[in-house]
Amino acid sequence: MTEVSVDPARSGPARSILVQDARTKRRNAAERRFRAYGLAAIGIAMAALILLLTSVLAAGLSAYKQTYLQLEVNLPAAKLDPKGNRDPAEMSKVFTLAYAPLLQQALAAKLDALGVTTTLSAKDMGDLISKEAPATLRNQVLADPSLIGSPHVIDVLASGRIDGFFKGRVTMESAALDANTSPEALRVAQALKDAGVMVTRLNWAFLTAPDASDQRPEAAGLGVAILGSLYMMIVVLVMALPLGVAAAIYLEEFAPKNRFTDVIEVNISNLAAVPSIVFGILGLAIFINFMGLRQSSPLVGGLVLTLMTLPTIIISTRAALKSVPPSIRDAALGVGASKMQSVFHHVLPLAAPGILTGTIIGLAQALGETAPLLLIGMVAFVRDYPSAFSSSTGLFGDPSTALPVQVYNWTQRADPAFVERASGAIIALLVFLLTMNAVAIILRRRFERRW
Amino acid sequence: MLDMHLTERDIHMTDTKISARNCQVYYGDTHAIRDVNVDIADKTVTAFIGPSGCGKSTFLRCLNRMNDTIEGCRVEGRIAMDGEDIYDAKVDPVQLRAKVGMVFQKPNPFPKSIYENVAYGPRIHGMARSRADLDEIVETSLRRAALWNEAKDRLDQPGTGLSGGQQQRLCIARAVATAPEVLLMDEPCSALDPIATAQVEELIDELRQSFSVVIVTHSMQQAARVSQKTAFFHLGQLVEFGETGKIFTNPADPRTESYISGRIG
Numbered sequence: 109m110t111e112v113s114v115d116p117a118r119s120g121p122a123r124s125i126l127v128q129d130a131r132t133k134r135r136n137a138a139e140r141r142f143r144a145y146g147l148a149a150i151g152i153a154m155a156a157l158i159l160l161l162t163s164v165l166a167a168g169l170s171a172y173k174q175t176y177l178q179l180e181v182n183l184p185a186a187k188l189d190p191k192g193n194r195d196p197a198e199m200s201k202v203f204t205l206a207y208a209p210l211l212q213q214a215l216a217a218k219l220d221a222l223g224v225t226t227t228l229s230a231k232d233m234g235d236l237i238s239k240e241a242p243a244t245l246r247n248q249v250l251a252d253p254s255l256i257g258s259p260h261v262i263d264v265l266a267s268g269r270i271d272g273f274f275k276g277r278v279t280m281e282s283a284a285l286d287a288n289t290s291p292e293a294l295r296v297a298q299a300l301k302d303a304g305v306m307v308t309r310l311n312w313a314f315l316t317a318p319d320a321s322d323q324r325p326e327a328a329g330l331g332v333a334i335l336g337s338l339y340m341m342i343v344v345l346v347m348a349l350p351l352g353v354a355a356a357i358y359l360e361e362f363a364p365k366n367r368f369t370d371v372i373e374v375n376i377s378n379l380a381a382v383p384s385i386v387f388g389i390l391g392l393a394i395f396i397n398f399m400g401l402r403q404s405s406p407l408v409g410g411l412v413l414t415l416m417t418l419p420t421i422i423i424s425t426r427a428a429l430k431s432v433p434p435s436i437r438d439a440a441l442g443v444g445a446s447k448m449q450s451v452f453h454h455v456l457p458l459a460a461p462g463i464l465t466g467t468i469i470g471l472a473q474a475l476g477e478t479a480p481l482l483l484i485g486m487v488a489f490v491r492d493y494p495s496a497f498s499s500s501t502g503l504f505g506d507p508s509t510a511l512p513v514q515v516y517n518w519t520q521r522a523d524p525a526f527v528e529r530a531s532g533a534i535i536a537l538l539v540f541l542l543t544m545n546a547v548a549i550i551l552r553r554r555f556e557r558r559w
Numbered sequence: 560m561l562d563m564h565l566t567e568r569d570i571h572m573t574d575t576k577i578s579a580r581n582c583q584v585y586y587g588d589t590h591a592i593r594d595v596n597v598d599i600a601d602k603t604v605t606a607f608i609g610p611s612g613c614g615k616s617t618f619l620r621c622l623n624r625m626n627d628t629i630e631g632c633r634v635e636g637r638i639a640m641d642g643e644d645i646y647d648a649k650v651d652p653v654q655l656r657a658k659v660g661m662v663f664q665k666p667n668p669f670p671k672s673i674y675e676n677v678a679y680g681p682r683i684h685g686m687a688r689s690r691a692d693l694d695e696i697v698e699t700s701l702r703r704a705a706l707w708n709e710a711k712d713r714l715d716q717p718g719t720g721l722s723g724g725q726q727q728r729l730c731i732a733r734a735v736a737t738a739p740e741v742l743l744m745d746e747p748c749s750a751l752d753p754i755a756t757a758q759v760e761e762l763i764d765e766l767r768q769s770f771s772v773v774i775v776t777h778s779m780q781q782a783a784r785v786s787q788k789t790a791f792f793h794l795g796q797l798v799e800f801g802e803t804g805k806i807f808t809n810p811a812d813p814r815t816e817s818y819i820s821g822r823i824g
């Protein structure tokens with residue numbers, strides 16, 4: 109309406125363009141306001157991102173470091189290999205229980221040698237060492253029986269409380285109230301650290317070790333979860349990419365436009381909006397109950413995630429195909445290429461960057477998806493590395509977990525040390541996602557460089 | 560001023576290459592082309608002129624069945640090339656389009672190298688037995704499109720990096736490379752500057768030696784310069800068709816006369 113009303117300033121004598129009239133001032137003010145809103149929005153988004161990242165990094169980076177004890181452990185043949193024939197089959201009859209005292213004795217000897225005196229009982233002293241350590245030692249000995257008979261210096265995991273003490277999670281005050289440790293134990297640990305016997309160092313085991321039970325947060329790792337996620341991504345890529353791209357090409361380039369294809373189109377869009385847990389229920393009903401595939405297996409997980417990812421891939425592929433100028437199709441048809449040749453020789457290569465980006469976004473969604481996996485049992489506690497193929501369980505049939513499920517799982521546990529583990533797992537997840545995005549960008553660039 | 564050379568132009572009467580009888584085209588319910596009867600002669604340049612939206616492009620696309628790719632477009636009547644109905648159920652439009660090449664209004668080279676642009680057609684039609692064969696086809700096609708001298712040192716560079724006029728000549732080379740019998744051009748010069756236009760026009764005149772060329776044009780001067788036959792379309796109908804000289808100097812229909820003298824446009 110201001111457009112038609114006569115501005116008195118205009119009907120007057122001609123004015124200098126060096127002076128802004130009221131209209132221009134208002135217009136400029138509006139533009140400045142809009143820019144300010146935009147900056148504010150971006151600022152809030154960036155601040156949220158930074159806050160999120162710093163809190164996750166602050167809580168989780170320490171999971172990549174772990175406290176170890178260097179102990180000289182006696183491995184007496186009389187206890188570990190009563191038959192004396194160094195046969196692992198015989199030796200495996202000696203339980204983990206027999207190894208624990210060896211570690212305690214080694215620690216006591218070390219304290220004696222250092223001249224550290226303590227009021228700790230032998231059992232409390234044993235609590236400095238992780239409950240996982242005897243089992244690790246036993247596995248080492250079974251793998252290499254020649255260790256038996258002589259003392260060896262080995263790295264022994266310190267218990268979660270001691271580890272927490274060096275990472276600032278456990279303090280003298282909190283230890284006084286804690287049944288699992290005591291200020292005296294922390295004092296001894298500090299003495300060991302000062303003597304260089306106890307070190308906190310980079311811990312690759314966090315990425316490779318399997319999960320550990322509630323009492324042993326210090327031993328818990330992401331190995332099984334990473335393998336499970338990797339297998340699922342392979343299943344999703346192998347299933348969803350060809351299916352999705354083929355469906356999209358058919359719908360976009362070949363299918364007649366009629367009511368039937370309209371219905372299909374609408375339903376694909378709807379499918380993309382279906383809550384992911386619904387796919388979990390569907391997977392449970394179809395893949396596990398009806399088809400009899402194995403629960404908790406990456407195969408079923410991957411199939412469920414494929415269902416979830418398909419619409420994303422189809423929609424982004426169609427968008428990429430749509431964005432290819434029709435003149436290219438005309439050009440190809442004009443020189444006598446068939447429909448299929450025009451699509452595969454000209455349209456698809458031009459759409460490839462878009463398809464790729466869509467696929468990787470779909471994969472990234474799938475990688476971070478938790479809810480449907482809970483329903484198909486991937487939340488189980490798994491300590492055995494799943495194999496890609498075995499004759500008894502088939503392809504990707506071994507039970508496993510997945511990265512986001514492992515995060516969920518750890519946040520449910522009582523020991524505060526698992527908060528650090530969960531944050532560490534989130535960091536691993538984020539690194540994987542960033543890597544995937546980087547790969548997408550690199551591939552995109554390479555494709556686009558071909559004009 | 561248009562008619563200076565028109566009357567001196569020699570016209571060889573040659574065989575009919577394409578003949579359309581009673582051609583109707585519908586876009587859904589819109590009747591875009593009505594009752595068109597036309598005979599397009601071999602080794603002749605035929606120009607389609609007429610105001611915007613009168614159906615020149617539509618009719619041109621009937622001749623190589625590009626209309627098949629348009630949703631809801633329906634063609635009726637009989638269009639025959641060398642006496643064979645191109646809309647016969649047995650005809651594969653893909654095979655037809657290899658014989659009837661097309662150059663579009665906007666230059667549309669493939670986003671590939673200059674070489675690949677020209678080689679694509681011969682390659683998919685299996686016209687070259689060896690790389691040397693293909694090289695030769697590419698060279699002759701580029702020469703015929705008067706692009707060889709400019710492009711010979713940059714054959715591996717993207718066709719999309721050429722100037723507008725060069726791109727259009729590349730598209731002509733690409734169309735020529737499949738050795739078509741008819742070449743359809745839809746306003747090939749509308750996006751070009753006068754110099755590039757002159758080059759393309761010269762080219763069209765040369766191509767007439769080997770093909771039957773049908774050119775849609777907005778410019779009556781261009782029609783007068785390059786064509787031997789002219790068809791004037793108006794509101795979906797073919798109003799007048801005849802020798803270019805006659806259409807421009809002595810049109811039979813008052814509508815043609817109005818258009819030529821600039822009263823319809």
Ligand SMILES: Nc1ncnc2c1ncn2[C@@H]1O[C@H](COP(=O)(O)OP(=O)(O)O)[C@@H](O)[C@H]1O
Pocket residue numbers: 586589591609610611612613614615616617618629
């Ligand atoms: N793809 C199409 N769908 C529907 N109508 C079309 C389409 N192409 C052209 N038409 C219509 O057909 C008529 C003729 O168009 P066209 O052949 O492009 O005219 P010209 O090339 O002579 O300018 C116009 O009225 C136009 O609106």
Ligand SMILES: [Mg+2]
Pocket residue numbers: 615616617745
């Ligand atoms: Mg047109």
